[in-house]
Amino acid sequence: MSDRTPLIAGNWKMNLNHLEAIAHVQKITFSLTDKDYEDVEAAVLAPFTDLRTLQTLVEHDKLKLKYGAQDISAHDSGAYTGEISGAMLAKLRCSYVAVGHSERRQYHNETDELCNAKVKAAFKNDITPILCVGEGLEVRKAGNQVAHTLAQVDGGLKDVPAEQAERIVIAYEPVWAIGTGEVATPEDAQEVCGAIRGRLAELYSQELADKVRIQYGGSVKSGNVAAIMAQPDVDGALVGGACLDADEFVKIVRFRDQ
Numbered sequence: 001m002s003d004r005t006p007l008i009a010g011n012w013k014m015n016l017n018h019l020e021a022i023a024h025v026q027k028i029t030f031s032l033t034d035k036d037y038e039d040v041e042a043a044v045l046a047p048f049t050d051l052r053t054l055q056t057l058v059e060h061d062k063l064k065l066k067y068g069a070q071d072i073s074a075h076d077s078g079a080y081t082g083e084i085s086g087a088m089l090a091k092l093r094c095s096y097v098a099v100g101h102s103e104r105r106q107y108h109n110e111t112d113e114l115c116n117a118k119v120k121a122a123f124k125n126d127i128t129p130i131l132c133v134g135e136g137l138e139v140r141k142a143g144n145q146v147a148h149t150l151a152q153v154d155g156g157l158k159d160v161p162a163e164q165a166e167r168i169v170i171a172y173e174p175v176w177a178i179g180t181g182e183v184a185t186p187e188d189a190q191e192v193c194g195a196i197r198g199r200l201a202e203l204y205s206q207e208l209a210d211k212v213r214i215q216y217g218g219s220v221k222s223g224n225v226a227a228i229m230a231q232p233d234v235d236g237a238l239v240g241g242a243c244l245d246a247d248e249f250v251k252i253v254r255f256r257d258q
C-alpha cells in the first residue's frame with residue numbers, strides 16, 4: 001500500500017462561469033467532510049475567469065478544496081496577448097495547473113517542448129503541474145501506447161531537476177477514452193501508469209518514482225472509479241464530463257465507498 005495521497009481533480013474545461021462556479025463549489029464542499037479530505041485530495045481546474053472567485057470563496061470559507069488552472073504560459077511576462085503567466089496564477093494561489101492536456105496538444109498544437117517549458121514555468125512559481133500524456137486511437141491499435149506515452153513523459157520532464165520532479169503529477173489520459181464514454185480497463189490504465197512510474201525510476205530514482213502521483217483520466221465516473229483506483233500505480237483521477245455534476249464528483253472523491 002503506497003503512502004501517496006490520491007488526487008481527484010475535476011477539469012471543468014470550458015464550462016461554468018464565475019457565478020456558476022460559486023454554486024458548484026458550494027455544493028461540492030457542503031458534501032465533502034473532513035474525513036473525505038483526510039483520505040483524498042480533491043481539486044478543481046477551472047477557467048481563468050473563475051480563479052479569483054474561487055480564491056475568494058476558498059480563503060473566506062476556509063475550504064479544503066484545492067483549485068488550479070487548465071493552462072499556463074511558458075513565458076514570464078511580456079507581449080504574449082491572451083496568455084496567463086505562472087506568476088499571475090501563483091498570485092491567485094493556484095495549487096495546480098494542467099499542462100499539455102490532449103485538447104491543448106490537439107487544438108493548439110502544443111508540443112512536448114512547449115509542455116516542458118510550461119512544466120518549468122509552473123515549478124518556477126511553486127505551482128504543481130499536472131502533466132497530461134496519453135496516446136490516440138491509432139497508436140493504441142498499433143500497440144504502441146507505452147512507448148508513445150513514455151516519450152511524452154521524457155519530453156515533459158526534460159532537464160527538470162529531481163527536487164521539482166518529485167512533486168509533479170502525471171495524468172495518463174488515453175485520448176480515445178476522453179469524453180467518449182469509452183473507459184480504459186483497469187488493466188489498460190495500470191499497464192501505462194506502471195510504465196510511467198518505471199520511467200521515472202530510470203530518469204531519477206525508484207525513491208522519487210514512488211513519491212509521484214499518477215492519475216488516470218478518460219470517462220471516469222462513480223461507477224468505474226473504484227476499479228481503476230484499485231490499481232497499484234493509479235493514484236488519482238482527472239475527471240472531465242462527470243465533474244460537472246457536483247454530486248457525481250463527490251461520489252468519485254469517495255471512490256472507496258463505490
Ligand SMILES: O=C[C@H](O)COP(=O)(O)O
Pocket residue numbers: 011101173177178179180181217218219220238239240241242
Ligand atoms: O481532463 C479530463 C479528461 O480530458 C477526461 O475527460 P472525460 O472525463 O470527459 O472523459
